[in-house]
Amino acid sequence: MLDERKLAVLRAIVEDYVSTTEPVGSKSLVDRHHLDVSPATIRNDMAVLEEQGFIVQPHTSAGRIPTDKGYRLFVDRLSGVKPLSSAERRAIETFLAGAYDLDDVVMRTVRLLAQLTRQVAVVQYPSLTRSSVRHVELVPLAAKRLMLVIITDTGRVEQRSVELPDAAEEDSIMHLRAVLNACLDGSRLTEVATVVADLPELVDPTERPNAAAVFSVILETLVERTDERVVVGGAANLTTADFSRGLREVLESLEEQVVLMRLLGESGDHPSLTVRIGAENPVEGLRSTSVVATGYGTGDQVLARLGVLGPTRMDYPTAMGAVRAVARYVGQILAGS
C-alpha cells in the first residue's frame, strides 16, 4: 500500500527535517531531491503518509514532520548504516590506542562517541557478571579490618573494606588469600556463588568467622550488586536540540544509573545494533529522545553496551555508523590488553 515513491518521499522528509529542523513542504522537497514529479503529486503522497501515521503537520498548512512511526520505518527499511570516513576511523583508532587503563578507555570512548555524533554518549563499564576473576587480594588495614580487592580479566578492579569479627594474624590472612585464589581464579562471576558456598570447609575452624565475613562481602560485591556503572558524556549537545522545558527532565534521567541501564537495553546478549525511538523508550521522561545502542566486547563475548542518546530527530545512519564502529574498536582494545 506504500509504493516506491511514497517511501522515497518519507525518506526525503526525514532527511530534510533532520538537517533543517524545520517542517518540510512539498515544494522544497521536489527541488532538493530530484523526484521527477510535481509538488501536487507529492502532496497527494504526503496525504496518504499522514493518514497512515508516518508524518504529521504541526499546524494546518505548515510542512510535515515525521512521527515516531515514520522514523521507525525510515530506520528499518529506508536507510542503511552510514560507514565512517577513513579520517574518522583513523581518529578513533589513535584516540583509543592512547588509553592506559580501563577507566581511561571508558572515558575516552564516551568523549569520542559524543564528538562523532554530536549527541549524548552513554557507555557501560564491562559487566562484572560476564567476566571472570583474575586475582583476589586481601590487604590488612587494621587488626579487625582489611581491604578486599578483586581484579577481573576485563581489567576492572573492585574494592571493599571488610570488618572482621576477630583480630586476624598475618598468617591466617595469607592462608585465606591462597585459598581464595586457588578456588576462584578463573571462575566466571556467575559461578562464584556456588564456589564460595563450598569454601568454608577448606578453612581451619578457628578462622571460619573471619573467613565467613570475607565470603559474604565477596558475594555482595560480585553477585548481589547488579549496580553496573555507566558513564555519560556530551550532555552539552542537548542544548542545540531544544526540548522546550523537557531538558530538565532529560538531564535528571541521565544522572540515574538505573535509568541509563534500562536505556541501553537489559537484553545485553546479542551484539546487534538497537534503535529505540521516542515512545518506544522504556523510560518515562525520555519519551522525546531516541537511543542507538549496541553491545561490545572481546570476540563473540558481549561484555557491556554503549550508545548515544539524542532527540528523535537525529541523524540515525551516522549515529548507527559511529556507534557500531566505536564498539568494534573498543572491543579490540579490550581484547588486546
Next chain:
Amino acid sequence: MLDERKLAVLRAIVEDYVSTTEPVGSKSLVDRHHLDVSPATIRNDMAVLEEQGFIVQPHTSAGRIPTDKGYRLFVDRLSGVKPLSSAERRAIETFLAGAYDLDDVVMRTVRLLAQLTRQVAVVQYPSLTRSSVRHVELVPLAAKRLMLVIITDTGRVEQRSVELPDAAEEDSIMHLRAVLNACLDGSRLTEVATVVADLPELVDPTERPNAAAVFSVILETLVERTDERVVVGGAANLTTADFSRGLREVLESLEEQVVLMRLLGESGDHPSLTVRIGAENPVEGLRSTSVVATGYGTGDQVLARLGVLGPTRMDYPTAMGAVRAVARYVGQILAGS
C-alpha cells in the same frame, strides 16, 4: 561612605533579587523589609550604590539588580553562613552513613550537595598527593605483563597495567612486591619520588629491567599524574536558572576535569570556605556563575575540595551552610573508615 542603611538596602536588594529573579524597585523594598523610610530615600541610596558599582539597572526605569561587586560585598560583610536545619543535618548524617566504599561516599556526597542547594555539586576525590601508601600489589596477568595496584590510606585504589621487558618468574615478582611494600608502605605520596629513586639498588641486577618498568609506572601514577578525579552532579539544576545560550558553555566546562579542578581552587591547603563570584572565576565561560567551595578531610588534614556551582544570583548563605556542613560530615566519615 556607605552608611548603615545603604548596606541594609544592598542586603535587601540581593535577598529579594535572589528569591524573585526580578529587578527590585524602591517601592517593593520598603514594604517587604521594614526599613522605616520612604521610597524616595531609598532611591537616593540606590543612586549612590549604583554610582559605586554595587548595583545596576537593566534598563532605565526598571528595578536594580546586584553586580558581581555587589554580591561580593554581600558575602563578605552582609551575610553570615546559614546553618542547616536539624532535619537537614539528620538527613545528611543518615544518607552518608550508608556508604560502603570510597566511590559510594563520593557519589552520595555529590547527590546530597546537589539536593540541599539545588545547584550543581562538584566533589573532588581525596587527593593522591596528600595521602600515603598503604599497600602495593603486583598481580601477574601474563608472562610479560602484570597489574600494579596501589592502595592509599584514604581508601583510594589506583590500578595500572605494566609491560615488562623480560618474562618474570613468580618468585621475582614476590620479591619485588616485598621490596616495594617494605619501602613504600606509609610514605606520603610526595615522598615517593625520592624513595623510588633509591630502590633499584635493593634489587638483584638480573631483575633490574623489570623492576625499572614497574618503578616508572609507579612514578607516573603517583607523581606525574596530577589528574585528580572530580565528580559532578545535579546538572539538571542549571535549567531553572536561564543562562540564555550560555548553558551550552557551562555544560561543556563541567565535563572538563581540568576546568573543574581550577574551579574548586588549586589553593587546596586551607580548609576555609571560598566564594568565587562571576568574573572572579578563573574559567572562561563560567563568568556568569559563582562557586562556593571548601576543603574537606580528616582532622586538620585537607584531602580535597568540594563545592557547588550556580548562577551568580544564588542563595549564598544557604549554599555556604550546606557546603560547610557536608564537608564536615564527609570528613568524619572518611576518618572513621
Next chain:
DNA sequence: CTTGGCACTCAGGACCGTGGAGTGCCAGGG
C-alpha cells in the same frame, strides 16, 4: 495517475497604543 490552478488557512513578524512600574529631580520641612 499526474498536473496546474485556485481558494483557503494560519504562524510569525511588524506595527501600534496603552498601562504600570520605576526612576530622577526638586522644593519644602524637620
Next chain:
DNA sequence: CCCTGGCACTCCACGGTCCTGAGTGCCAAG
C-alpha cells in the same frame, strides 16, 4: 544636612491588528 512627598518622564511588557508567505486540499483537465 537629611528625609519626604510630589511630579514629570521613560520605557518595558502586553495585547491587539494587520499583513505576508509558505503550505495546504481540492478539483477539473490532460
